[in-house]
Amino acid sequence: MANKRIVFVEPSFYGVSFVKEAKALGSDVVVIASSKDNPTLYGYEGLYDDLLVADIRDADSIYEAIVNSPYHGQFQALIPATDYASAVTAEVGERLGIPGTSADAALNARNKDRARQVFAQQQVPSAQFAVVSQLDEALTAAAEIGYPVVLKPTNAASSQGVYFVEDEQNLRHAFAELRAFKTTYMDFKVRDEYLLEEYLTGPEFSVEIFLDEGEIAFAEITEKHTSDLPYFVETLHVFPSSIYQEQRHEMIHVARQAVVAIGIQNGPAHVELKYTQAGAKIIEVNGRPGGDNITSDLIVNAYGIHVFRETIRKYLSQPLQIDKQQIQASAIGYLVADRKGLVGSITGLEHLEHPQITRYQIQVQEGDSVDIARSSDDRLGYIIVQADTPEAARDLAKEFVSRIEISYAEVEEVV
Numbered sequence: 001m002a003n004k005r006i007v008f009v010e011p012s013f014y015g016v017s018f019v020k021e022a023k024a025l026g027s028d029v030v031v032i033a034s035s036k037d038n039p040t041l042y043g044y045e046g047l048y049d050d051l052l053v054a055d056i057r058d059a060d061s062i063y064e065a066i067v068n069s070p071y072h073g074q075f076q077a078l079i080p081a082t083d084y085a086s087a088v089t090a091e092v093g094e095r096l097g098i099p100g101t102s103a104d105a106a107l108n109a110r111n112k113d114r115a116r117q118v119f120a121q122q123q124v125p126s127a128q129f130a131v132v133s134q135l136d137e138a139l140t141a142a143a144e145i146g147y148p149v150v151l152k153p154t155n156a157a158s159s160q161g162v163y164f165v166e167d168e169q170n171l172r173h174a175f176a177e178l179r180a181f182k183t184t185y186m187d188f189k190v191r192d193e194y195l196l197e198e199y200l201t202g203p204e205f206s207v208e209i210f211l212d213e214g215e216i217a218f219a220e221i222t223e224k225h226t227s228d229l230p231y232f233v234e235t236l237h238v239f240p241s242s243i244y245q246e247q248r249h250e251m252i253h254v255a256r257q258a259v260v261a262i263g264i265q266n267g268p269a270h271v272e273l274k275y276t277q278a279g280a281k282i283i284e285v286n287g288r289p290g291g292d293n294i295t296s297d298l299i300v301n302a303y304g305i306h307v308f309r310e311t312i313r314k315y316l317s318q319p320l321q322i323d324k325q326q327i328q329a330s331a332i333g334y335l336v337a338d339r340k341g342l343v344g345s346i347t348g349l350e351h352l353e354h355p356q357i358t359r360y361q362i363q364v365q366e367g368d369s370v371d372i373a374r375s376s377d378d379r380l381g382y383i384i385v386q387a388d389t390p391e392a393a394r395d396l397a398k399e400f401v402s403r404i405e406i407s408y409a410e411v412e413e414v415v
């Protein structure tokens with residue numbers, strides 16, 4: 001891997017693991033970011049060899065940054081390191097003749113309405129849906145699909161702007177709020193076309209899958225627990241799943257079917273689905289490794305597989321090393337507030353020095369304003385555990401989260 005140069009577009013969140021793995025493997029790393037401050041902001045300062053600044057929302061800007069740099073024709077891989085830049089990165093890769101996911105496939109993965117349309121055409125099990133841009137269209141579609149429904153942006157993430165809608169009054173309110181949601185992370189524009197879809201009933205899972213020329217090189221199920229409706233915030237992940245093992249092969253089959261349908265033949269994908277009375281149905285396909293520490297921690301803790309590392313190998317056309325090194329389990333539990341208020345105190349932190357806790361982070365302190373989580377951004381921290389079985393990992397994560405207690409400060413009312 002030494003002397004291989006890789007260009008990453010805007011490492012952030014899960015993408016920081018890409019940079020760390022590339023440096024650990026001896027690669028030269030060039031980062032394209034929208035600001036010279038981003039390495040410090042996202043936590044990869046000191047992990048790259050050079051930084052190019054470009055508008056990562058614009059393919060022309062990225063392309064010009066590369067061709068006007070010393071690295072034009074002098075690098076082996078161009079990798080999107082944030083989901084939001086995946087489509088523009090794929091477009092630039094095609095213009096430069098760099099192997100990778102096609103621009104069309106990346107657009108399908110980045111835009112939920114395009115993916116739903118492909119699923120319908122290719123008979124991939126998924127929810128009934130309609131693409132709407134006006135309230136009257138939404139009202140008509142909801143009446144046809146039948147309440148409850150889900151209203152969401154077509155190109156956001158992390159449960160931003162996702163609404164559980166029980167009736168027409170709910171829909172009118174949710175649609176007005178969603179219309180006011182104009183930009184998401186990194187100033188990417190939220191499209192004016194929205195997805196209104198059937199609310200799927202059943203337990204939620206994600207399939208962490210890695211394809212090699214369309215065939216499964218690795219696949220496993222993550223069990224997901226979410227907050228109470230009307231929100232969809234993920235509060236616990238268990239890898240591998242402690243439940244529905246008899247349905248594992250069906251869920252993996254449907255996930256592969258969905259990934260291939262949108263045009264992805266190589267590399268990782270994070271496929272969210274529910275297991276309904278009619279079987280597995282796709283929620284969405286993300287053409288990237290799973291976030292929320294699933295790929296960076298849970299898969300590594302459980303199986304010793306480094307998906308970020310293998311993704312780099314795939315981009316460099318090198319042999320994969322994606323076999324399980326061990327059989328264990330891991331889980332992550334998230335801290336969330338049970339009401340709105342100011343944090344008075346946080347107790348129970350002494351329980352976090354435990355041999356089965358592999359990592360934790362508390363992102364809130366005394367005096368902070370908190371509220372019931374409406375998106376992933378509203379979570380207050382996490383605890384990651386490792387255990388011999390999925391059941392043990394699940395129970396441990398729940399136990400340690402329950403030991404952290406947040407009290408609320410009394411706020412004097414201003415008369």
